[in-house]
Ligand SMILES: CC(C)(COP(=O)(O)OP(=O)(O)OC[C@H]1O[C@@H](n2cnc3c(N)ncnc32)[C@H](O[C@H]2O[C@H](COP(=O)(O)OP(=O)(O)OP(=O)(O)O)[C@@H](O)[C@H]2O)[C@@H]1O)[C@@H](O)C(=O)NCCC(=O)NCCS
């Protein structure tokens with residue numbers, strides 16, 4: 001079971017990386033707004049993280065406490081940084097997707113459904129208090145600074161609350177697009193833009209301040225209001241926002257992590273059905 005959860009996590013991260021167009025983000029076609037990483041950097045990171053998602057799913061199944069999960073996460077982060085030469089490719093995913101993999105282990109071991117927001121509710125109930133109580137690993141991280149300076153809900157608050165943006169925005173957008181006939185690529189772009197329209201992404205705040213965050217949110221909202229991936233010109237419109245992000249050096253890394261999380265939950269549900 002833990003092996004299947006781990007494979008689903010790596011598959012989801014790969015699907016996010018392979019997707020194109022993704023405004024400002026790294027894809028097989030280009031490095032978006034990033035000078036220090038490309039597709040190869042992400043692949044090395046993914047390779048280094050394979051064992052982590054299986055291990056944290058197994059720990060979750062055993063009912064591990066938050067400090068145990070956190071230790072696994074910190075070790076995985078170290079491995080990621082060693083594999084990428086110090087570049088942060090997957091820190092948000094190590095944290096968020098790691099917690100969701102642990103929650104999947106806990107629920108599957110106990111025969112609980114993966115439907116609805118069950119995984120988020122489990123993560124919040126078992127580890128939410130620990131997440132908020134833990135001293136920040138790096139008090140001067142980009143995320144921590146954006147939370148302090150702008151009062152943003154960062155990755156920790158999102159996880160402690162049971163990933164509301166994932167379960168209330170990204171997964172419904174993915175499911176609706178698939179049900180309306182979009183293929184997995186288009187449905188994933190729709191889910192990504194749905195996230196970008198609402199997520200308080202601390203990456204955007206770090207690089208562009210409140211104006212940078214507002215620019216992305218407005219651009220994503222405009223794309224969705226025109227019909228999103230069901231608009232005939234959707235690819236050109238998504239590419240136009242990509243180019244505008246690159247000019248401004250903006251990159252919605254938090255939304256990319258949440259997209260991978262949505263693909264992970266969707267994939268697990270499909271296999272359980
Ligand atoms: C709890 C931690 C994850 C630390 O979080 P914190 O907020 O203190 O700090 P960050 O180091 O900024 O990492 C948070 C990452 O989470 C993603 N994110 C951002 N906003 C949100 C959001 N609203 N909801 C969910 N997730 C969000 C985002 O990840 C992506 O961005 C990464 C690139 O970021 P950065 O390094 O800032 O890069 P650049 O802009 O490229 O920098 P420059 O080039 O300009 O220098 C990319 O990797 C994506 O993943 C945020 O980065 C945590 O560190 C922690 O406690 N970890 C240890 C414990 C653990 O992992 N446990 C797991 C199981 S419990």
Ligand SMILES: Nc1ncnc2[nH]cnc12
Pocket residue numbers: 016017024025026027034089090251252253254256257
């Ligand atoms: N594809 C991507 N590009 C840049 N940052 C990211 N963080 C997570 N996925 C990413």
